[in-house]
Amino acid sequence: MAVRATDLLLSSGDEEHTLEEYEGRMPRWCTGCGDLAILAAVQKLCRDKQLNREKVVFVSGIGCSSRFPHYMGTYGFHGLHGRALPVAEGVKMRRPDLDVFVNTGDGDCCSIGAAHWMHATRYNMNMTVMMHDNNIYGLTKKQASPTSPKGTRSNTTPRGSDLDAFDPLAATLGMSNLSFVAQAVDWIPELLYKIIKQGYEHRGFSFIRILQRCPEFMPNRFEACVQDPDKLLLLTHKNGIELSPGLAKVYKNQKEHDPLDLVGAQEIAGTSERVPVGILYRNDSVPCYEDLRQPTELITPQLIRKGLETELDKFTIWPSD
Amino acid sequence: MAVRATDLLLSSGDEEHTLEEYEGRMPRWCTGCGDLAILAAVQKLCRDKQLNREKVVFVSGIGCSSRFPHYMGTYGFHGLHGRALPVAEGVKMRRPDLDVFVNTGDGDCCSIGAAHWMHATRYNMNMTVMMHDNNIYGLTKKQASPTSPKGTRSNTTPRGSDLDAFDPLAATLGMSNLSFVAQAVDWIPELLYKIIKQGYEHRGFSFIRILQRCPEFMPNRFEACVQDPDKLLLLTHKNGIELSPGLAKVYKNQKEHDPLDLVGAQEIAGTSERVPVGILYRNDSVPCYEDLRQPTELITPQLIRKGLETELDKFTIWPSD
Amino acid sequence: MPAKNSKVSVVSKPAMAINEHVVEIISDSGEGAQKCGQSFASIAAKMGNGIWTVEIIPAEIQPPARSIEGASGNRIRLAADRVTNGGDKANLMVAFNEQVLLGRLHADELADGAIILLESKWRTDPNAAVAKSYSNVYERLVADGFKPIEVPMETECLKLVADARRGKNMFVLGLLCSIYSLDMQLARDQISTIFKKKSAKIISANHSLLEAGYDWAEANLDIKFKIPTTPAKEPHIVINGNTALGLGVMASGMEVCAMYPITPATSASHYLSDVFKNVGGVVHQAEDEIAACAFAIGSSYAGKCAVTITSGPGYSLKQECIGLAVMAEIPLVVINVQRGGPSTGQPTKPEQGDMLTAVFGSHGDAPKVVMAATDIEDCFYSVITARRIAETFNTVVVLLSDAGLATAQQPCPRPEFSEDWLAPPIDQSPVEDGRLAYDWQLQTGRVNRIIPGQPNGMHTVTGLAHDRRSCVAYNLTVNKEGVRNRSLKLAALQKTLKTPPVFGDDTGELLVVGWGSTKGAIEEAVQRVRNDGYSVSSLHLRFIQPMASGIKEILQRFDKVLCVENNWSDDMEDDLITEDNRRYSNLAWLLRARSLVDIDCWGEVGEQPIKPGTVERVIRDRLAPRAINKTAPNRAAAGRH
Amino acid sequence: MPAKNSKVSVVSKPAMAINEHVVEIISDSGEGAQKCGQSFASIAAKMGNGIWTVEIIPAEIQPPARSIEGASGNRIRLAADRVTNGGDKANLMVAFNEQVLLGRLHADELADGAIILLESKWRTDPNAAVAKSYSNVYERLVADGFKPIEVPMETECLKLVADARRGKNMFVLGLLCSIYSLDMQLARDQISTIFKKKSAKIISANHSLLEAGYDWAEANLDIKFKIPTTPAKEPHIVINGNTALGLGVMASGMEVCAMYPITPATSASHYLSDVFKNVGGVVHQAEDEIAACAFAIGSSYAGKCAVTITSGPGYSLKQECIGLAVMAEIPLVVINVQRGGPSTGQPTKPEQGDMLTAVFGSHGDAPKVVMAATDIEDCFYSVITARRIAETFNTVVVLLSDAGLATAQQPCPRPEFSEDWLAPPIDQSPVEDGRLAYDWQLQTGRVNRIIPGQPNGMHTVTGLAHDRRSCVAYNLTVNKEGVRNRSLKLAALQKTLKTPPVFGDDTGELLVVGWGSTKGAIEEAVQRVRNDGYSVSSLHLRFIQPMASGIKEILQRFDKVLCVENNWSDDMEDDLITEDNRRYSNLAWLLRARSLVDIDCWGEVGEQPIKPGTVERVIRDRLAPRAINKTAPNRAAAGRH
Ligand SMILES: Cc1ncc(C[n+]2csc(CCOP(=O)(O)OP(=O)(O)O)c2C)c(N)n1
Ligand SMILES: Cc1ncc(C[n+]2csc(CCOP(=O)(O)OP(=O)(O)O)c2C)c(N)n1
Ligand code: SF4
Ligand code: SF4
Ligand SMILES: [Mg+2]
Ligand SMILES: [Mg+2]
Numbered sequence A, B: 001m002a003v004r005a006t007d008l009l010l011s012s013g014d015e016e017h018t019l020e021e022y023e024g025r026m027p028r029w030c031t032g033c034g035d036l037a038i039l040a041a042v043q044k045l046c047r048d049k050q051l052n053r054e055k056v057v058f059v060s061g062i063g064c065s066s067r068f069p070h071y072m073g074t075y076g077f078h079g080l081h082g083r084a085l086p087v088a089e090g091v092k093m094r095r096p097d098l099d100v101f102v103n104t105g106d107g108d109c110c111s112i113g114a115a116h117w118m119h120a121t122r123y124n125m126n127m128t129v130m131m132h133d134n135n136i137y138g139l140t141k142k143q144a145s146p147t148s149p150k151g152t153r154s155n156t157t158p159r160g161s162d163l164d165a166f167d168p169l170a171a172t173l174g175m176s177n178l179s180f181v182a183q184a185v186d187w188i189p190e191l192l193y194k195i196i197k198q199g200y201e202h203r204g205f206s207f208i209r210i211l212q213r214c215p216e217f218m219p220n221r222f223e224a225c226v227q228d229p230d231k232l233l234l235l236t237h238k239n240g241i242e243l244s245p246g247l248a249k250v251y252k253n254q255k256e257h258d259p260l261d262l263v264g265a266q267e268i269a270g271t272s273e274r275v276p277v278g279i280l281y282r283n284d285s286v287p288c289y290e291d292l293r294q295p296t297e298l299i300t301p302q303l304i305r306k307g308l309e310t311e312l313d314k315f316t317i318w319p320s321d
Numbered sequence C, D: 001m002p003a004k005n006s007k008v009s010v011v012s013k014p015a016m017a018i019n020e021h022v023v024e025i026i027s028d029s030g031e032g033a034q035k036c037g038q039s040f041a042s043i044a045a046k047m048g049n050g051i052w053t054v055e056i057i058p059a060e061i062q063p064p065a066r067s068i069e070g071a072s073g074n075r076i077r078l079a080a081d082r083v084t085n086g087g088d089k090a091n092l093m094v095a096f097n098e099q100v101l102l103g104r105l106h107a108d109e110l111a112d113g114a115i116i117l118l119e120s121k122w123r124t125d126p127n128a129a130v131a132k133s134y135s136n137v138y139e140r141l142v143a144d145g146f147k148p149i150e151v152p153m154e155t156e157c158l159k160l161v162a163d164a165r166r167g168k169n170m171f172v173l174g175l176l177c178s179i180y181s182l183d184m185q186l187a188r189d190q191i192s193t194i195f196k197k198k199s200a201k202i203i204s205a206n207h208s209l210l211e212a213g214y215d216w217a218e219a220n221l222d223i224k225f226k227i228p229t230t231p232a233k234e235p236h237i238v239i240n241g242n243t244a245l246g247l248g249v250m251a252s253g254m255e256v257c258a259m260y261p262i263t264p265a266t267s268a269s270h271y272l273s274d275v276f277k278n279v280g281g282v283v284h285q286a287e288d289e290i291a292a293c294a295f296a297i298g299s300s301y302a303g304k305c306a307v308t309i310t311s312g313p314g315y316s317l318k319q320e321c322i323g324l325a326v327m328a329e330i331p332l333v334v335i336n337v338q339r340g341g342p343s344t345g346q347p348t349k350p351e352q353g354d355m356l357t358a359v360f361g362s363h364g365d366a367p368k369v370v371m372a373a374t375d376i377e378d379c380f381y382s383v384i385t386a387r388r389i390a391e392t393f394n395t396v397v398v399l400l401s402d403a404g405l406a407t408a409q410q411p412c413p414r415p416e417f418s419e420d421w422l423a424p425p426i427d428q429s430p431v432e433d434g435r436l437a438y439d440w441q442l443q444t445g446r447v448n449r450i451i452p453g454q455p456n457g458m459h460t461v462t463g464l465a466h467d468r469r470s471c472v473a474y475n476l477t478v479n480k481e482g483v484r485n486r487s488l489k490l491a492a493l494q495k496t497l498k499t500p501p502v503f504g505d506d507t508g509e510l511l512v513v514g515w516g517s518t519k520g521a522i523e524e525a526v527q528r529v530r531n532d533g534y535s536v537s538s539l540h541l542r543f544i545q546p547m548a549s550g551i552k553e554i555l556q557r558f559d560k561v562l563c564v565e566n567n568w569s570d571d572m573e574d575d576l577i578t579e580d581n582r583r584y585s586n587l588a589w590l591l592r593a594r595s596l597v598d599i600d601c602w603g604e605v606g607e608q609p610i611k612p613g614t615v616e617r618v619i620r621d622r623l624a625p626r627a628i629n630k631t632a633p634n635r636a637a638a639g640r641h
Helices: A005-012 A034-049 A065-071 A084-093 A106-110 A114-123 A168-174 A189-201 A223-227 A245-250 A262-271 A301-315 B005-012 B034-048 B065-071 B084-093 B106-110 B114-123 B168-174 B189-201 B223-227 B245-250 B262-271 B301-315 C002-011 C033-047 C098-106 C128-143 C153-158 C168-179 C184-194 C200-220 C241-251 C266-279 C289-301 C312-317 C319-328 C355-360 C376-393 C403-407 C476-494 C516-531 C551-556 C586-595 C612-623 C625-631 D002-011 D033-047 D098-106 D128-143 D153-158 D168-179 D184-194 D200-220 D241-251 D266-279 D289-301 D312-317 D319-328 D355-360 D376-393 D403-407 D476-494 D516-531 D551-556 D586-595 D612-623 D625-631
Strands: A056-060 A075-078 A099-105 A127-133 A180-185 A205-211 A232-236 A254-256 A275-282 B056-060 B075-078 B099-105 B127-133 B180-185 B205-211 B232-236 B254-256 B275-282 C020-027 C050-056 C072-079 C090-095 C110-119 C149-151 C236-240 C256-259 C282-285 C306-310 C332-338 C369-372 C396-402 C409-413 C460-462 C508-515 C536-541 C543-545 C558-565 C600-603 D020-027 D050-056 D072-079 D090-095 D110-119 D149-151 D236-240 D256-259 D282-285 D306-310 D332-338 D369-372 D396-402 D409-413 D460-462 D508-515 D536-541 D543-545 D558-565 D600-603
Touching (some): A034 A065, A075 A084, A084 A127, A084 D282, A084 D289, A106 A114, A114 B114, A168 A205, A168 A275, A262 A275, A262 B262, B034 B065, B034 B127, B084 C289, B099 B106, B168 B205, B168 B275, B189 B245, B301 C266, C020 C050, C050 C403, C090 C098, C098 C128, C184 C200, C256 C289, C289 C332, C332 C376, C332 C403, C355 C396, C516 C558, C516 C612, C543 C586, C586 C600, D020 D033, D020 D050, D020 D168, D033 D168, D033 D184, D153 D168, D241 D403, D289 D332, D396 D403, D508 D586, D551 D586, D600 D612
Parallel strands (some): A127 A205, A180 A205, C090 C110, C306 C332, D332 D396, D558 D600
Antiparallel strands (some): C050 C072, C236 C409
């Protein structure tokens, strides 16, 4: 767990930040929308970490889930469909003092934004990415998304979708320079919180797929999982998630999985009958792009003058007098 | 091995097609460019398969490698940087009678075209895709590509590139609905030919990464591998590639690998010290998108009239008389 | 059946004859005001009224209940004759709660003296704040001079069904049938149709609700109107613009639609996804708009002319692909259902803001055809024309519609299918020796393209500059030849276009020029002021690029010319704005450049399609600015921006 | 050192004084003609000649040897005074083989009576076909009236080095030093500089080659010119346009450049990749152009104003992102180094074809600033201005350069760095209560933006329509306020722009109007015809949007106005083209619309920047069409497009 500038600030004697401070505008999601649970978990995390609100930026694309930043009491960037990640990279690049979070949807991330996702993973910049996966296009009112299960009836697939669902976990586990992947579900707040927290604490690109209920357009999608704890497989490990006794009692299917074990993670993602929840992979030793490319000197007008003059010298014809 | 319409045509008593017929314009690649070897292998394949030239379309993006279609004596579509795959999908969608090949570069496919690549894999349309991977941007004169090894000095990374190379094999093996992945090298013509042939014979989306030498901008990149057969790991299997005695003698590192074994393939891609060459994965049972979505009736003016009238009826207010 | 019917006619009060009315039904989303409004419009249309419906859509999926922004519903203009637009403010408004009503009041959507029918249950709501809010709004309405009528919708519905929230809309339909003297049998049939997938029990419950509403109105209201009808002699279809686009795609013989979801274009693709299969077509939802466009290009290249449907943000993303299709001369139909811009803008609101990017978009010289549909019917036929032009000239045809047309419904004559609408089957015959890939015709720049599968025609198309053989070009002459021919095709098409007719006199004081979806509103406004004796005419464009000949001559025959558009133009009354820096409306740019006539412009970038009354005010203002200034106190609010 | 120097002066023949010459050195690619040309230009510049160099670049990485399309090299115009463009046809041509020479002949690049120096080794090539080809070309040259001089380059070089292919270029440099009476010491120094990373042995070998070339020329040629020099009193830098852009980025205080490789923009990023780090900057090569633009936006949003550099296809891809930056009011500099379009077009060739897509690109009303650099020096300063405008107005500034400027070299005064070029450090102070995210100033639409890290300023920016608090807007009034303010900023900027000066008299018969990189060529052409007594002036624009005031008044003072641009416009002489359907050149569209002056246009879409001689011919043609027709037989070939 890396120490952040913001952690240090706790000792500065400021007043404690309350949960309310992290609230922004009134959420405008449907009743029962899983995004609400994610919002609650994130606000709690911010409070528990006592983040300075002005030092936090939530970046998103377009979709129901991408409204997220508006509902936080921090800075936010609600950008373009599919482009949350490159925007977030730009924000982080020369502002390592800012805590960057990204909220993206399954369409936003896995469809139009897929190339950026693959490359963001590779850049491994220090940010926490939550992919709200409701298996559908919510904001545009029900079209199949890549993660929609085969047979999903939607407005563009009225006779049921044709393709097997795209698996974001397997895809991520194949990406290069990977440093953190986890899966959470919106309906187990404790786990949701813990997983996002680990993502936040991981120094690097933390990708968290969150199974998110959309009662409006996919009312029954996750019902079986919600109702039947047996449908989940909880990944536990001392370097991953440790379950509270309460949870451990309810969720009987548990698997010790060391987040360092990539092949194990691939097997879990590829073959599990049950929905894995927990940290699939974490590698703390992948360098962050913003670190690799940080300036070596303080940028001052003098530095710029010096650098520029050096360059100009190379091209200069001096008067011969 | 599926039977194709074109195979059947062999018996039609036409004259045999010669190798020359498959030649297009004079290749304008640099001397020693690996693209030349790929071109030769593909022309030979077309001749051996006796493809009707007018029924073959080569689709490409932009890059040195994407000039490929111009050099074939078939139809060709030299399109936009990164967009070869969606164009090829459009070609194939309602023209299953056409044999579609795609030539794309490492920048074209893994950088700007990455989202299309992921989704083309998922659509699994019947086409043969050759990714000419020279680990560099050739046409634009030497910028790092995602597959450039860390430390590559290029025009945009004059002090050496910062990131570990992106691994296209591992990435593909994480993609959903995957049906065929192989790796070839430009400098072993026999294997190159055999692998492309298997890709062509596979009914579905056959993705072949070809390590391709670019003497102009990466002169030493693959030299060690070219010189030292020990640096390669040949994947053999009765359902994959079987080596000629000659090759088997030179390339001592061989590994029996069943193309159906995905986890095995992931291990090979993820951990091999040596460059694997052969079929990593093949699954013949993934349905092709164009089949799933083919018209159920012959499209005639009558059919259109009928369909349209049925629709119009739904909205019609008939005169009440 | 007859019994009930006759009962109804017996109790009916005498009705006041009126020529038209604008009716709005608004509720929280999910309460069914949409369905009520559409049914109401359908019944009136079947009886022979002219109608035009406008959807009132909240911006969120599930906006908070009882909120100003949550207003969801339908505006129906119904009239004795054909109507071409949604009309002006509402003459009668049915509101399911006072908050959604307030939203419409804020938006200045109620005509003076409009009749208001308001669900009364909130007055006695157990939540004091709700009750308070209700009576506040009620009092404000009274203060504003309205005489709101309280309707115990909930109470009445609960007599028949357990969940009034799901029944109110049919009760209101009955109410409206009484008020507008509609045929109750048609209403019952309508209910049977819309619930046809539901159980008989549900249908009968809704019939009862309908009748309860009717009876309540007959018993309690003393308003009753009769709008004369002229029953259609020919079959008509009642559809919205996006359905018309979908039907147009089917009828054009296109086989592939590649798209990515985006509001407000998507509903056209939804419709197609449902029905395209019946004519052998396929809707491909691609991974993004670029892929959708590339997919369509691939399909067109292979001989199956394709369409891609999108809205602003998607249109911007397709720019590079559009340039490729222009360059390689591959037919392609691109439909852009415009929405409020720039950027994500106002996804559900209409705007005509994408014309100039349609004309000048994509780098380099990328000449393409740009058309704009003027009404629902035109949405249908324009697609057919677009496909034909695209394949005749092997180029890109951009068809502009907008969020207004997309959801507006209007009856229009039922199209009679003609096989001429379809392209002949793709040519797979051998290519004669010596014929080249780009055998540009000297006079027209046209080319007969060669399609994969044609023996002896093998070549590689490319987005690079190329010669007649489609070989990469390395010099000025060859490049110039290609650029010239691609541009020339527009001139060749232009020669076939008719000069659009002037609406009104051929000369006069003021000519209003519009394009696309504003046709109905502009012509109605012009007609109104002409009726008052003003010398005003209008001209409406369907083809934006190329533009028919003869337009300059028309413009020159008027003292003043004014473009009226649903897009931005700087206001000359803004302090900083001068002739030198004013940013004109889209069409004004083009027309000024081409005709050199000093064209003024007026535009609105708002929530709804431009109203005829607004255009009327703008016209009067332009004709006698001072006088109007004094006599129209409402002007500021209505926004001569 | 002095000894050798004096020796040289002693043997020198008397030189003919001339005012300027255009020299070309061409070879197969890889033979070093580029290096030779650049060195030659540098030496001349150091002596005080005006120079302008143009790269001759083959379209392929490694084109076939001895091929027409393979010609690679350099064109150097050198003159007594400052030159502003590459001039007309070549007066002297050094060719390493007859095929590359033929290429230039086909392209009509040799002036009448041009001196040709041709490597003679091919005459006796063992391959009979080669020898034949050589003598054919030689004879054709003679037939065309040239007197080619055969130079035994290979033979002479082999006396000194083993691989003549790698040495010839320095031999030719010596040759040219003799012919143009250049200072051999400067030449030696130049060699020492360019080979400074190589061994002393290599340097000395190249010195010998240089001198061998010089001596051979002195001994064998009787051509010797002297172009007067005016040694600079101030320090000058010799750079090309893309280096100037890179230096401009450094000097502007921007910290982030996000890009994706594309010709011809990339060399600017190459240069920056090399040096940006020295001032703390970073070049990020993104996965595509969209990501590059989004990355730049993110960085700018976070307070570090960023630039993204691209060419046509990449520019088209960025359209959606550009609209977002406009909408959310995030400063952003977009540099578009234009190339031949449309689509992939002609990647290495110059064109000014992206102006209208820069002005009107991106859906909806997306007002942005569009500037165009007029010469090398202007490339540098424009970036600095662009950054300042972007941050002052929180908007997008598009800076247009092109492939011509990108690779052309010219001496310009060495900039004196000023700290005013930089923005102050980003504001991280607390935001006062009540200040809103978009506190648009009523008069100017401007806003002081709040940057993450500022306590009390938290808000979420969005591409949706929004109000002053950056909350999503749901109604006409709020949306209109945003649209108006974003548009108004352009008017506010426009008030600060100076009317561009007229080159020549303020009134007259013809005004030529241009923009961007054609300035030098146009003004030179105008000067030439003015010298002949014609009443012609020119006007050149740097700011395309907004456009300075006073331009209309200037246009009106001339009988005729003609836009001359490096982009397409339909030719009125084409049968199908009429006033009604003509597609105008880019600037002509804008100027006609704004000024209502009947502006004619002429354009070229070709291989090279427009030449002054071409413009001159066009001018003469426009002034007296018939007469010119007769007296200029070359006209067709030279392409009045
Ligand atoms: C370029 C572009 N294309 C399409 C859209 C329309 N659009 C908005 S959100 C969305 C998808 C929403 O699905 P998802 O990303 O899964 O988010 P959710 O709403 O389900 O949270 C689409 C297609 C857009 N705004 N911009
Ligand atoms: C939209 C767009 N961006 C960038 C370019 C410039 N470009 C052409 S080819 C290329 C990359 C070439 O690399 P790769 O795909 O690896 O192919 P190679 O030349 O190495 O075969 C780039 C960036 C372009 N033509 N279009
Ligand atoms: S539509 Fe679905 S995802 Fe969107 S707010 Fe409603 S429940 Fe949530
Ligand atoms: S630059 Fe490299 S990839 Fe391109 S043609 Fe030359 S050798 Fe081949
Ligand atoms: Mg979703
Ligand atoms: Mg490459």
